Amino acid sequence: MFNRVEEIADGQLIVSQGEGVALLELNRPDSFNALSVSLLDALVAALSTLSEDPTVSAIVLTGRGKAFSVGVDLKELASGNGLMESGELGPGGSVMRAFNGCQKPIIGAVNGFAVTGGFEIALACDFLYAAESARFADTHARVGLIPGWGLSQKLPRLVGINRAREISFTGNYFGAADAEAWGLVNRVCSDNDLLAEALDTAHQIATALPEALFAIKAMMNEGWEDTLGHALVMEGERSNAYNSSIDVSGMAERLSTLKARARK
Template identity: 45%
Template sequence: MSDQPRSDPIPEGESRDGPLLRRRAGAVLELILDRPEALNALNLALEAALRRGIRAAGADAGLRAIVLTGAGRAFSVGVDLKELEADPAGLSGRHWHGPESLAEMIRALPQPVIAAVGGPAVTGGLELALAADFLIASTEARFADTHALVGITPSWGLSQILPRLIGQNRARQMSLTGMFIDAARAEAWGLVNEVHPPEALLPRARELAAAIAETEPVTMGRVRRLIALAAETGLSAGLAAERVVFDAHIPSVTPAAIAERRARVIARGRAQAGRGRSGSGEGGR
């Protein structure tokens, strides 16, 4: 979650960069893989456009949340194998790992990323989704890791992230067989957070992104980094890191800021509950 260079903000509404569609509504940006005729396979043109889109998003201080999704009936089926067949040199022309790899760029974004998976997410496409902060899916989503079938070792983090999400045995089942799992099983295994009918997927992703956009951005960033740290360290070290962050942050918290945010917390709670029950002043800690 590194610092990004500042540049011109992404415009409101829709804009296109070749096979990548961008749709901005206020503080929320949708990045849409738009090669539906190829099931959003990642050719060099789409990879380059997505890289530019990620850079622009990371440099836009007005953005608070990002939704990553695919047009048509797939999220993405991964690297375009037809392109590789036609030009084997394309294997060396890609950023398979390091700071310029798509997955690393997504993970480095200062804004949280929601992957909205409406269809197959396969191999490299699954790795893109796993680079997001969390995934939601439609009932038509399916997930598979076919690296071992294709003969290319994972390089965007799948071999490390997938077992952390679903456990060693389930990760072995997916990666050693290449078999698909459906959305219901993905939810049961902890790969996705929620499953919705296809028509409800994007509205739900936008709702979640809007909720993220309402948070206090500096605190949200600190919490996000601490959660990420939990996957990389033991409990004692993680708790120590939390204490350090808290002690550094608490002197800057003012009573006026708490009062203003408390009102926001109560308003959101009422909206989510669908009833006008007033808060008791709790909910901050």
């Protein structure tokens, strides 16, 4: 499946590519994939590179070991690593710019703990699959921090404001079944099947026409942050410009392929 595997930041991030798909694996299992500065830098660089790579149409992000990520490396943070420097958090910081600016759909495959900053990284993905053993929590208030990668705004929009308040005010853990019932994750998979199912979906995405796929992702993500009226105007402007300039000669063949796929 993958014809290229690369270890970045002394192996803290493993990037595998092949057949139109890239797999990013956070690889600090002994620290439950705590987000060191070097790991975050590697993740930012990988997302930026993959966004421009014409051989990649979809990305899967997961963690190795028993966690997706438990968030920022607090030991490193206490040593003054610069992560909390002014401007590094929020949509203008390097981490969120890398996620928000990535043209390619990103599937988060949550394989274990997704806690606080790790929960925020999961929410930065376009959608989530979760293993049966996955556990989520927002412990910002318990450790004395506040979210800076979008959790306080994205979580209420996904699960409802009252449930989001309970999650963030208490810091309590909840499981994959609740996450699916609340609309936070799209699918719960067995632990053994999580990665295979996420990669299978990524390969399905990779069969779409890249230009249309990336345009739709951009419209959805930008529209989600705007009012419905403004977002509909934006969609109309972009669809008029895009659809009036496409070559329709290949549509019949693509439609035939889709019908054959549906019959299967």
